[in-house]
Amino acid sequence: MLKQTPPNRAHRHLNAKMVDFGGWDMPLHYGSQLEEHHHVRRDAGMFDVSHMRVIDARGQNVRAFLRALLANNVDKLAVPGKALYSCLLNEAGGVIDDLIVYFMSEDWFRIVVNAGTAEKDIAWMCLQRDRLAPGLDLMPRLDLAMIAVQGPNARGWVWQSLSGTRVATEPLQPFQAVEVAPYFIARTGYTGEDGFEIMLPAEQAETVWHVLQAHGVHPIGLGARDTLRLEAGMALYGQDMDESVSPLETGLAWTVDLQSPRDFIGKAALLARPATRQLIGLLLLEKGGVLRSHQAVFAPQGEGEITSGGFSPTLNQSIALARVPNGVAVGDTVEVAIRDKRLAAKVVKYPFVRKGKACYRDS
Amino acid sequence: MSIPADLKYAKTHEWARLEADGTVAVGITHHAQELLGDMVFVEIPAVGRKLAAGEECAVVESVKSASDVYAPVAGEVVAANSEVEGAPESINQDAYGAWMFKIRPDRLADLDGLLDAAAYQAVVDSDAH
Numbered sequence: 001m002l003k004q005t006p007p008n009r010a011h012r013h014l015n016a017k018m019v020d021f022g023g024w025d026m027p028l029h030y031g032s033q034l035e036e037h038h039h040v041r042r043d044a045g046m047f048d049v050s051h052m053r054v055i056d057a058r059g060q061n062v063r064a065f066l067r068a069l070l071a072n073n074v075d076k077l078a079v080p081g082k083a084l085y086s087c088l089l090n091e092a093g094g095v096i097d098d099l100i101v102y103f104m105s106e107d108w109f110r111i112v113v114n115a116g117t118a119e120k121d122i123a124w125m126c127l128q129r130d131r132l133a134p135g136l137d138l139m140p141r142l143d144l145a146m147i148a149v150q151g152p153n154a155r156g157w158v159w160q161s162l163s164g165t166r167v168a169t170e171p172l173q174p175f176q177a178v179e180v181a182p183y184f185i186a187r188t189g190y191t192g193e194d195g196f197e198i199m200l201p202a203e204q205a206e207t208v209w210h211v212l213q214a215h216g217v218h219p220i221g222l223g224a225r226d227t228l229r230l231e232a233g234m235a236l237y238g239q240d241m242d243e244s245v246s247p248l249e250t251g252l253a254w255t256v257d258l259q260s261p262r263d264f265i266g267k268a269a270l271l272a273r274p275a276t277r278q279l280i281g282l283l284l285l286e287k288g289g290v291l292r293s294h295q296a297v298f299a300p301q302g303e304g305e306i307t308s309g310g311f312s313p314t315l316n317q318s319i320a321l322a323r324v325p326n327g328v329a330v331g332d333t334v335e336v337a338i339r340d341k342r343l344a345a346k347v348v349k350y351p352f353v354r355k356g357k358a359c360y361r362d363s
Numbered sequence: 364m365s366i367p368a369d370l371k372y373a374k375t376h377e378w379a380r381l382e383a384d385g386t387v388a389v390g391i392t393h394h395a396q397e398l399l400g401d402m403v404f405v406e407i408p409a410v411g412r413k414l415a416a417g418e419e420c421a422v423v424e425s426v427k428s429a430s431d432v433y434a435p436v437a438g439e440v441v442a443a444n445s446e447v448e449g450a451p452e453s454i455n456q457d458a459y460g461a462w463m464f465k466i467r468p469d470r471l472a473d474l475d476g477l478l479d480a481a482a483y484q485a486v487v488d489s490d491a492h
Contacts, residue, residue, distance in 0.1 A: 033426045034401040290424045311403040
């Protein structure tokens with residue numbers, strides 16, 4: 001039996017193509033994945049991301065605990081509401097999950113983790129809590145749903161749809177959140193567009209979904225969510241990284257704080273094992289197929305592998321993220337094995353697309 | 364969408380249409396394009412290639428995944444539809460109009476071994492369960 005998110009009935013009512021996504025019954029698309037993708041880039045769309053897990057960390061020593069738990073440094077969070085992207089590492093420096101942590105007050109930080117890894121994450125966090133900060137409260141918020149509204153017009157649609165939210169959320173900077181009861185609204189997302197991620201009581205999710213839709217916000221499935229995040233050059237857990245991979249080999253060195261004297265789980269392993277591989281962007285130069293994960297990449301420096309690949313609707317071209325040996329450089333041409341052929345691809349600096357426009361660098 | 368009664372079908376979701384000149388036009392079914400989603404790439408076999416029945420001979424790729432297309436009958440490829448290669452979305456728009464290639468069949472009678480519309484409907488129905 002698949003788990004259902006609170007707006008499940010709305011998806012079925014819209015005749016969504018539903019798929020089993022890590023045990024959750026989720027909408028892949030509502031008709032055309034391509035149109036949904038373009039709609040987010042050009043106007044705005046909404047995603048049911050209630051399968052993701054919200055965990056509230058409460059107590060007197062939350063910051064100290066997160067300082068030891070996370071690879072990024074929560075001391076960067078000075079202003080209440082500010083958010084930070086971080087990896088959660090094991091002792092070997094492998095990635096248990098990637099997450100966003102919101103600093104709300106010194107005794108309340110909110111963490112949002114991936115759906116497929118939620119149980120594992122919570123078990124790990126509780127284990128570390130018992131060791132480092134007994135008494136700290138880690139509460140999974142199964143009572144919350146989450147709807148992301150993304151696109152150049154997303155904020156305006158939300159303000160029109162949910163009365164009373166504008167005053168509190170208009171001043172929000174990117175990666176900042178505020179509580180507007182009953183909502184928790186963050187200016188974050190997974191598309192490379194402006195917008196909000198709205199956490200709300202599960203029992204209100206279906207109504208809010210309908211209200212947003214009545215105001216003209218199109219529902220967007222997980223299919224377009226994936227092509228949007230790939231264009232935005234955002235790593236996907238389970239595909240671009242997992243427990244066997246270092247964040248330093250996933251293009252996430254910017255999220256790992258190795259500068260400060262602070263110790264954190266996985267730090268010693270990362271320092272002992274410098275990165276020999278890197279995550280790069282690829283643009284397919286020839287006709288002959290679509291770049292897909294697990295395709296082999298051939299460069300003079302050695303062999304690598306595509307971790308996420310697909311067709312970019314914005315660029316009208318196939319793009320990918322690939323893990324290759326160090327030394328492969330932006331502007332190089334490499335070969336990718338697609339079925340029985342080897343096709344040329346250009347190494348580029350991702351992201352590929354931000355705010356509706358191509359933005360990669362190829363030299 | 365109803366399944367055209369004048370076509371023959373393979374259980375691997377190709378359709379085959381006998382043309383007036385004795386060749387067989389081949390495409391993928393409406394059901395297949397629905398399963399795959401928006402098409403972004405099509406590769407069609409070269410004219411002159413000899414195909415065995417059931418041989419992998421073309422590829423369609425959607426935003427979601429790649430899928431092989433199999434020759435419904437044995438024969439030689441005598442035409443390739445470059446318009447479909449240039450506009451893969453035409454398969455989504457009109458699956459039964461967007462023929463991919465034409466085969467001159469080795470034995471016309473092989474068409475009789477394919478599924479008729481009712482039998483293909485049964486394949487589609489069993490997919491739904």
